[in-house]
Every structure is written in structure tokens, then in C-alpha cells.
Amino acid sequence: MATNRIRARMDGDAAAVKAIIAHPMETGRRRDSATGKLIPEHYITEVLCVHNGKTVLTAQWGPAVSRNPYLSFRVRGGKPGDRVELRWTDSRGESGSLSATVD
Amino acid sequence: MDRGRRKLLEGGLALGTAGVAMACGLVVPRRARASTPRAGFQATAFDQALSEVTGGLAVEDSARVQIEAPEVAESGAQVPVTVSTDIEGAESLCILVQKNPRPLAARFVLGPGAEAYGAVRVKMGESSTVVATVHTPGKVYLARREIKVTVGGCA
Numbered sequence: 001m002a003t004n005r006i007r008a009r010m011d012g013d014a015a016a017v018k019a020i021i022a023h024p025m026e027t028g029r030r031r032d033s034a035t036g037k038l039i040p041e042h043y044i045t046e047v048l049c050v051h052n053g054k055t056v057l058t059a060q061w062g063p064a065v066s067r068n069p070y071l072s073f074r075v076r077g078g079k080p081g082d083r084v085e086l087r088w089t090d091s092r093g094e095s096g097s098l099s100a101t102v103d
Numbered sequence: 104m105d106r107g108r109r110k111l112l113e114g115g116l117a118l119g120t121a122g123v124a125m126a127c128g129l130v131v132p133r134r135a136r137a138s139t140p141r142a143g144f145q146a147t148a149f150d151q152a153l154s155e156v157t158g159g160l161a162v163e164d165s166a167r168v169q170i171e172a173p174e175v176a177e178s179g180a181q182v183p184v185t186v187s188t189d190i191e192g193a194e195s196l197c198i199l200v201q202k203n204p205r206p207l208a209a210r211f212v213l214g215p216g217a218e219a220y221g222a223v224r225v226k227m228g229e230s231s232t233v234v235a236t237v238h239t240p241g242k243v244y245l246a247r248r249e250i251k252v253t254v255g256g257c258a
Contacts, residue, residue: 060140073218
């Protein structure tokens with residue numbers, strides 16, 4: 001299983017955030033090769049992208065987003081030292097978060 | 104003949120028809136539909152997904168909708184797609200993979216402070232057109248891009 005990774009760096013006058021979230025992103029259409037049974041769907045449905053406590057972007061996802069999803073977005077007017085946090089929720093109601101400081 | 108009365112009757116009939124259609128869910132007010140959370144994610148046909156995503160707004164092809172993606176992806180399991188635009192008033196961006204079983208892959212709802220930019224990696228079951236949409240309050244702008252997939256990614 002991959003591990004969460006997040007990095008936020010200044011790029012011009014925006015903070016560019018890049019992250020990988022460790023998650024299986026099961027579509028519900030794939031079969032277990034041993035049992036032949038369908039693996040139930042399990043995918044991230046929403047990621048709140050928070051900059052210094054304010055939601056700047058909401059990513060809504062379907063099952064077609066890749067396993068261990070990569071997400072990148074840009075915050076206008078971000079500054080070094082700003083806090084960036086991603087809060088995700090999945091189709092089973094599980095959730096998690098990852099955060100970084102802008103370099 | 105009383106023309107004024109006839110006009111009134113015709114007008115009333117038309118309004119009545121529209122009202123019935125609305126009550127049956129045939130016609131949904133534009134704004135209400137466009138703002139439905141997660142609209143389009145359950146759609147299994149591309150045309151249906153696109154119509155749920157656009158919510159009845161006018162759609163225009165635009166070169167100002169930028170799609171960055173490989174022409175050929177060796178693996179359909181992780182195809183990087185970046186969407187960005189300089190169109191004023193963009194409120195959200197969507198990525199759809201035309202031939203996927205559920206074509207709508209991602210929507211980025213832009214809040215204050217977000218650049219009109221979003222990147223993800225998507226699964227693609229086979230070579231397909233990838234469509235990006237940029238949503239403004241009155242109009243949807245669209246661009247397409249063909250991506251060839253060497254090995255499908257179980258989308």
C-alpha cells in the first residue's frame with residue numbers, strides 16, 4: 001500500500017499543491033482473482049482542499065479516479081508558511097486527512 | 104370574437120403544460136440542476152453524464168479549455184489528466200472519459216482562492232476521448248482529447 005504524500009510549493013504567485021492519497025479506489029467491477037467474487041466498491045467521493053482553514057477547492061470523484069489517487073491544485077496568493085490540508089471522505093464513510101506547509 | 108380572451112386562454116394552457124412537465128420532473132429549473140451535488144457520477148452513458156453535468160446550460164467548444172494528457176498511455180490504470188482555463192467566472196471543472204462505464208471521473212468545485220486548475224490520474228478501460236468542461240454561471244465550455252491506451256485499466 002502506498003503512503004500518503006503531500007507537497008506544497010510556491011510557483012509564481014500561487015502555491016502549487018501535489019498529493020497522493022493511499023486508497024484502493026475499488027470500482028466495484030473488479031473480481032477477486034482467488035474467489036472470483038466482485039470486490040465491493042470503495043472509493044474516495046470527496047476531497048476538501050483547505051488553505052489556512054478555508055476550503056479553496058472541493059474535488060468530487062467517481063470510481064474512475066486511479067488507485068492511490070494523485071491530486072494537484074493551485075492556490076492563488078498562497079505564501080510560504082501557509083497551511084494546506086486535504087480532508088477526504090470515501091464511499092464507505094471512512095475519512096482521512098493529510099497536511100503540509102507551503103515551502 | 105374576443106381576441107384578448109383567446110390569448111389569455113392560450114397563454115394559460117402553455118403555462119399549465121410547463122407546470123405539469125416541471126411537476127413530473129421532466130423539466131428541472133436550470134440553477135437547481137446544475138448545483139445538485141454529485142450530479143452525473145452515477146450516469147453509465149456518456150451522453151447522460153454530460154447532460155447531467157451541463158445541467159441544461161448552453162455548451163460551446165473552446166480552445167481556452169486546456170487539457171494536458173499523454174497521447175498514448177501505456178497503462179490505463181493511471182492516466183494523468185490536467186485541466187485548466189483562463190475563462191473568467193469559472194466555477195467548476197469536470198473530467199469525463201467517454202468510453203468508461205461511469206464516464207464522469209472528477210469534478211473540481213473552485214472556491215475563492217483556487218486557480219481554475221485541477222489534475223488527477225484517471226482509469227481508462229480502453230482508448231477513448233477525454234472531455235473536459237469548464238462551468239460558468241451561464242455557459243459550459245468544452246474541449247476534447249483523444250487518448251490511446253495500450254493496456255486497459257479496469258475502469
